[in-house]
Amino acid sequence: MNMPTNYRILITGANGLLGQKLVRQLIRHADCEILATGKGRSRLPSVWSGFRYMEMDHTSPKAIGEIFRQFQPTTVIHAGAMTQVDDCEVNQAECYKQNVEATSLILKACQSIDAHLIFVSTDFIFGGEDGPYTEEATGNPVNYYGSSKLLAEKAIMNSSLSKWSIVRTVLVYGISHDMSRSNLILWVKSSLEAGKTIQVVDDQFRSPTLAEDLADGIIKIAMVKAYGIFNVSGPDRITPYQMAVLTAKYFGLDQSCIVNVPSSSLEHKGKRPLKTGLIIDKAIRELDFRPKSFTEGIGILAKQLKLAHSYKN
Numbered sequence: 001m002n003m004p005t006n007y008r009i010l011i012t013g014a015n016g017l018l019g020q021k022l023v024r025q026l027i028r029h030a031d032c033e034i035l036a037t038g039k040g041r042s043r044l045p046s047v048w049s050g051f052r053y054m055e056m057d058h059t060s061p062k063a064i065g066e067i068f069r070q071f072q073p074t075t076v077i078h079a080g081a082m083t084q085v086d087d088c089e090v091n092q093a094e095c096y097k098q099n100v101e102a103t104s105l106i107l108k109a110c111q112s113i114d115a116h117l118i119f120v121s122t123d124f125i126f127g128g129e130d131g132p133y134t135e136e137a138t139g140n141p142v143n144y145y146g147s148s149k150l151l152a153e154k155a156i157m158n159s160s161l162s163k164w165s166i167v168r169t170v171l172v173y174g175i176s177h178d179m180s181r182s183n184l185i186l187w188v189k190s191s192l193e194a195g196k197t198i199q200v201v202d203d204q205f206r207s208p209t210l211a212e213d214l215a216d217g218i219i220k221i222a223m224v225k226a227y228g229i230f231n232v233s234g235p236d237r238i239t240p241y242q243m244a245v246l247t248a249k250y251f252g253l254d255q256s257c258i259v260n261v262p263s264s265s266l267e268h269k270g271k272r273p274l275k276t277g278l279i280i281d282k283a284i285r286e287l288d289f290r291p292k293s294f295t296e297g298i299g300i301l302a303k304q305l306k307l308a309h310s311y312k313n
């Protein structure tokens, strides 16, 4: 007999790095019924159980309507997005469709059944002149990806939905199954292992976030029904160069292949804000959020890589 559940949680973008960590951690909650959704077929590990997967293109009103009607979620974690910052810069119409219009469709569906909407946003809504930022800081993005996320935030905040949470995070790192995008640590590690010399910036400041910690913070928000804006990121404030050096040290790789360059020398199509990073005192105080340090996070990632490697062989 199925136990009655207190939460029916719908996750968008569930095939992504954050989405997979959310599913992994939520299936441990007996009082949650989980519907993972994403573009195309499920890329979640086939050995996992305790959740359902359904294809849902979050730009399709028909697909959203059908799934919301069937599942009647109490809680929607909207992690799906177009996340390649440079692609967003060169294809702004698609970025608007994926990150703004889609969020409005999800918002409208949540309003129709009074569901709790948890929207995942970014430090890139800020200009990076004077980070790190609290939840009260005003957004002024320097790239189109950041603009799209800020527009989505404003649509939610200005709507009639009262049960909304906006979770801002920064430079998420980790490993998941069948990844559609890489992240800094994996890129540094694989580049150095291949003997490549990499150019890494030391003038950008971030508070890098272990994907499991981000999922943990979001799940706490869902469980206690915490509404409003929350900064959920790692506790450190370090530069990509420092992250790269720590990664090389941890994996015993050659640090001399890491060349320190100014951001201006990178051929980024989307400008990166220089000084971001988020102040997480509110999440620590109100959610008992306890993120790992960057060094602890590398250790966790290393164990997962080793486990994944042993499965492959």
Ligand SMILES: NC(=O)C1=CN([C@@H]2O[C@H](COP(=O)(O)OP(=O)(O)OC[C@H]3O[C@@H](n4cnc5c(N)ncnc54)[C@H](OP(=O)(O)O)[C@@H]3O)[C@@H](O)[C@H]2O)C=CC1
Pocket (backbone or CB within 6 Å): 012, 013, 014, 015, 016, 017, 018, 019, 037, 038, 039, 040, 056, 057, 058, 059, 078, 079, 080, 081, 082, 083, 098, 120, 121, 122, 123, 169, 170, 171, 172, 173, 180, 181
């Ligand atoms: N990664 C980071 O450093 C940060 C991420 N964020 C935010 O966190 C959230 C999760 O990011 P993350 O998991 O890292 O990114 P991913 O790119 O790994 O995940 C995003 C997911 O959204 C899916 N998606 C894209 N378009 C659609 C669509 N039309 N319908 C359904 N699903 C779609 C992607 O599908 P597919 O896998 O098929 O491409 C992907 O699985 C995003 O909202 C992102 O903006 C915020 C700050 C930092």
Ligand SMILES: Cc1cn([C@H]2C[C@H](O)[C@@H](COP(=O)(O)OP(=O)(O)O[C@H]3O[C@@H](C)C(=O)[C@@H](O)[C@H]3O)O2)c(=O)[nH]c1=O
Pocket (backbone or CB within 6 Å): 083, 084, 085, 086, 121, 122, 123, 124, 169, 170, 171, 172, 183, 184, 199, 200, 201, 204, 240, 241, 266, 272
């Ligand atoms: C590719 C690359 C990146 N970097 C630096 C710049 C940047 O600060 C950091 C990460 O660069 P990337 O381009 O990989 O990631 P980037 O697109 O900057 O990451 C962003 O992703 C989106 C989704 C977000 O929401 C942001 O919070 C942020 O995490 O590493 C270098 O120094 N050299 C390089 O060659």
